Amino acid sequence: MADTPHTNSQRTEILLVRDLDHLDDDAHQIERAATLIRQGKLVAFPTETVYGLGADATNVAAVAGIFAAKERPRTDPLIVHLADDADMARVASSVPAAAERLAERFWPGPLTLVVPRAPLIPALVAAGGATVGVRVPAHPVARALIRAAGVPIAAPSANRFMHTSPTTAAHVLADLDGRIAAILDAGPCPVGVESTVVDLTSDPPLLLRPGGITLEMLRTELPTIALPARHSAPIDQASESPGAATDSPLQRAPGQMERHYAPQARMIVFDGVGMAARQAVAAEVAAGLAAGERVGALVPDEEEPTLREAGAEVMSLGPAADLPEIARRLYGGLRALDAAGVDCIVAHTFGEAGLGLALSDRLRRAAGGRLRQLPSS
Numbered sequence: 001m002a003d004t005p006h007t008n009s010q011r012t013e014i015l016l017v018r019d020l021d022h023l024d025d026d027a028h029q030i031e032r033a034a035t036l037i038r039q040g041k042l043v044a045f046p047t048e049t050v051y052g053l054g055a056d057a058t059n060v061a062a063v064a065g066i067f068a069a070k071e072r073p074r075t076d077p078l079i080v081h082l083a084d085d086a087d088m089a090r091v092a093s094s095v096p097a098a099a100e101r102l103a104e105r106f107w108p109g110p111l112t113l114v115v116p117r118a119p120l121i122p123a124l125v126a127a128g129g130a131t132v133g134v135r136v137p138a139h140p141v142a143r144a145l146i147r148a149a150g151v152p153i154a155a156p157s158a159n160r161f162m163h164t165s166p167t168t169a170a171h172v173l174a175d176l177d178g179r180i181a182a183i184l185d186a187g188p189c190p191v192g193v194e195s196t197v198v199d200l201t202s203d204p205p206l207l208l209r210p211g212g213i214t215l216e217m218l219r220t221e222l223p224t225i226a227l228p229a230r231h232s233a234p235i236d237q238a239s240e241s242p243g244a245a246t247d248s249p250l251q252r253a254p255g256q257m258e259r260h261y262a263p264q265a266r267m268i269v270f271d272g273v274g275m276a277a278r279q280a281v282a283a284e285v286a287a288g289l290a291a292g293e294r295v296g297a298l299v300p301d302e303e304e305p306t307l308r309e310a311g312a313e314v315m316s317l318g319p320a321a322d323l324p325e326i327a328r329r330l331y332g333g334l335r336a337l338d339a340a341g342v343d344c345i346v347a348h349t350f351g352e353a354g355l356g357l358a359l360s361d362r363l364r365r366a367a368g369g370r371l372r373q374l375p376s377s
């Protein structure tokens with residue numbers, strides 16, 4: 001456990017896993033990480049979504065260490081990671097039929113199911129609530145670690161509270177070096193945004209956080225799934241006017257803060273795609289530069305040359321049509337622009353279809369809960 005996490009007093013061991021196709025070559029690294037978990041220590045590890053900060057979910061002191069290392073308030077519940085679907089019955093006091101179906105279809109994978117919490121899982125994991133979020137990650141290193149540890153692993157994203165989620169080991173170390181016992185480094189995360197969270201204890205079931213398993217995919221198994229007010233309201237209600245949207249419907253999911261995933265730089269996100277969105281971004285970039293600011297832009301490849309020529313620092317995210325690639329690069333791009341010390345970061349959303357819903361959600365949060373409307377033409 002991280003005894004004095006604020007003093008950065010421990011040395012964080014870096015446990016390298018070089019080849020996902022030959023995990024046996026680095027089995028000793030996974031075994032070392034599992035031993036640390038069993039001892040109640042904190043170990044960051046890769047999942048297919050983002051890096052997690054793991055601890056034995058059944059050990060209250062270890063779980064308390066997660067909150068301390070991240071400086072995360074205890075009102076924000078943690079996800080419990082399992083090696084196999086069958087383990088859900090150990091951490092859930094009952095398994096709703098819909099949870100069974102979704103697990104069967106989408107696990108292992110980037111989907112978290114909120115189910116009634118069993119006594120094996122301490123209340124602290126669940127922010128004192130009667131439910132617990134569980135998932136079986138698809139990343140081979142995550143599964144090997146959970147299996148070797150022999151306990152369910154509680155893990156939030158391995159960033160300091162209110163920082164951008166980490167998609168590489170370097171991102172984790174930038175936030176938590178010296179505060180955690182070890183990190184398993186297996187390269188960049190293939191999905192790049194956090195898991196979809198679905199609450200199966202409410203009727204109808206609710207999509208609490210869009211993610212790698214899309215709403216369209218969920219509807220094929222769960223036609224009644226509903227969106228909390230935030231997502232079902234037209235996004236323009238979440239725009240401009242000060243105070244609007246910041247404190248409304250996020251309460252449904254504990255921990256779903258509006259200001260989250262946030263860079264230091266001022267974030268300006270236009271709500272829209274296509275030519276109008278490109279033009280709005282270009283105009284905002286030009287205005288910032290004209291005001292003497294250092295301006296960053298986080299945009300698809302197609303928009304890079306013009307903005308770079310104008311004088312912006314650009315992180316391109318991949319082709320506009322390739323949303324999985326954009327998701328993989330989003331957080332790294334945010335971190336890189338922030339590290340470059342720009343005054344503001346300008347971006348636009350990616351629609352609501354497929355992964356676009358998750359991308360737009362994360363961009364809106366990075367902008368403190370507010371999206372800008374495109375100027376009407």
Ligand code: TXA
Pocket residue numbers: 047049050051052053076077078079110112114126129131132133155156157158193194195196197199208253254255256
């Ligand atoms: O992809 C992911 O989900 C990553 C990797 C590491 O698995 N984890 C992650 O954890 O993003 P975290 O703690 O950063 O976000 C978990 C969020 C919470 O903030 C909360 O909104 C929701 O999941 N959540 C967890 N347990 C819940 C519960 N019992 N009821 C409602 N929401 C819950």
Ligand code: MG
Pocket residue numbers: 156157165
């Ligand atoms: Mg997080």
